[in-house]
Each structure stands twice: as C-alpha cells, then as structure tokens.
Amino acid sequence: MSTLGRPRPWISGGALSKKNLIPGEKEKHPFILTTLDQAITWAQKNSLWPFGSGLACCAIEMIATAAARYDISRFGMELFRASPRQADLFIVAGTVTNKMAPIIRRLWEQMADPKWVVAMGNCAVCGGPFPTYSVLQGVDRVIPVDVYIAGCPPTPQGLLHGLITLQQKIAKSHPTKEIFHADARRTG
C-alpha cells in the first residue's frame, strides 16, 4: 500500500474517514508491519492454556498461582484445562513415579502441537529428594522440557517467573520454520 507521495498518517481515524477521501482516491486501511513469526508467537505466548497435572504438593502452589492473589490470568493462562487435547502448556507439578511415567508420556502425546512443557519443582526436574526405585529421576526422561523451575515446592512467584521465562522463549522461537521443517522447534 502506497501513500502516493502524500504524507498521511497510517493509523488515524481522521485520515481514514470517508469524508476526508479525495474523490476517486481508493479507501485506505490501517496496517502494521511485522514478521509472521512475531505475530504468531505474540498470540501463542499470551494465551497459553495450561494442562495442570498436579501430581504432588507442587499442585497446591500451582493452584495458589491460579487464585486471586497471584492471578495467573494476568498472563493469559487462566484457562486450566482438564483435557490434554485442549491445552498447549503442560505444567508437570510434582513427583512423577515410574508407574505414572507412561501416563505422563501419553498425555503429552495427546496434546496438539505447538506445545510446551514446564517441569515444576525439584521432583519433576530431577527426582528431587527421592533417588529411589519408584520415582522417575526427572520428567525430561520421558518428555522434552522447555523450562525447569527449581524449588520444593516453588513459590507462586517462582512458577510465574518460570512461565514468564517460557513466554520469552516462545517470543524468540520461529514457528514459521515448522512449515518447512516439522522438527524445527524440537531441535531448536
């Protein structure tokens, strides 16, 4: 779209109202210049739908984060889904046992791409205080993790910091690469 040498504001109600149009001149519309990557990631990072898998005490902090005092909806994440098919953010909150591991893997596989995983708490990060026969030593042994949040359990501030970190990571990603290379996001 060109201004044909005529200096006009691009986004301005006054300049675009019909009465200001010169007869014969085409109607002008506002526009924004950006890259497709930025537009997509802007939408993605600001409306993450979490799938909260509250496996242990970390779930309590996750619930507190969703409640009024910390209010996760400030980041567009208030819509906790009970089904992995409706979510794109997997918050693994708590201890993953070896018995639970295949279920976590399956739930992750049921989520539609694009999807992100946050390992919340020491247990999900590395097994935490349970180096035992029954506990998975880090959820990253069964699913890829985007952000690790340490703490036992992490405070709501800690979880929010992790989620903001994830938003920054999403903002730097290049979703359009996936059009040409399906594995682009997974391999970086």
Add this chain to the structure above:
Amino acid sequence: MPEEPADHPALKRVRESLMTRFAESVLASSFEKGELVVEIRKEALLPVLGCLKAEHGFNALSDIIALDNMRHAADTRARFSVLYQLFKFPEAFRLRIKIELAEGETADSITGIYASADWAEREIFDMFGIRFAGHPDLRRIYMPDDFEGFPLRKDFPLKGKSDGL
C-alpha cells in the same frame, strides 16, 4: 476407653482364652505399651483369628504389617514377621497377632475372615514378596505389574535394580 487397656479384665480374659484353647500354637504373649501381643505358629493363624472375631468380638482388622528381620545379628529368627492388628469396636481394644515366616514360606490368607485383608495382603506381597495362600487376587498393588523385585526387603537396593528409570 479405659486409661490402661492392658489392665482391662476383658483383654486378660482374651489372653487366657487363647492360652488354654490354642495351648500348642501360642508361642508367647505379652503386653506392649498397653496392647496385647500374641505370637502364634503360622499354621494356627486362621483358627485363632476366626475365634477372635467370632467369640471375642474383634470386629475390625486395622492393618497387616510385615517386617524383614534379615539384618538382625542373631539369625535364629525367621526372616519375616507378619503382624495382624486387630481392633474391637466400640471398646477400642487392640490386639496384635504375630507370626514368623522363613523366606519362601507361605501364610494363609485371612481374606475369608476379614475382607479388608485383601489389599493389605497384596501390599505385603508387593513390597516383601510374601505369598498368601488362598488370596483371591494376589498381584502387585503399588508397583507397576512388570516391576521386578520386592522393594521393602532389606537386600533391595534403594535406587532399584536398574538404578532408576
């Protein structure tokens, strides 16, 4: 609830009754912290528990506990102890029946007397590998079905045999 249940005459009567009726099966009996503990031969488990429930009114099985004694220095004892915690409503009497099992020995399932023994015996099978003859559905309850080994045995490595998944 009496202040000292062990001194209660009813509990002493239970003890006397078991001592006379199952004289050959009762190995020892004592009061521990106000609770009666009776150690019996494992073959007498079903008749003793049946008698306690039917005649002495111990109408609830609180829990079944297993112990692995392999680290005791004196190895005169059998490897496993199994303890049956009985409870009597509404008097709130507690009674503990104790049997000992060597490795590989089987205990009789008491699910026919106390239905609540079902999961308790499955838990002991899962953790210690003790088998209960006559249990309707003896399979693992906590660990995955393909898990190998019995984690609460003292010779089981803490991190598991595969050193974690």
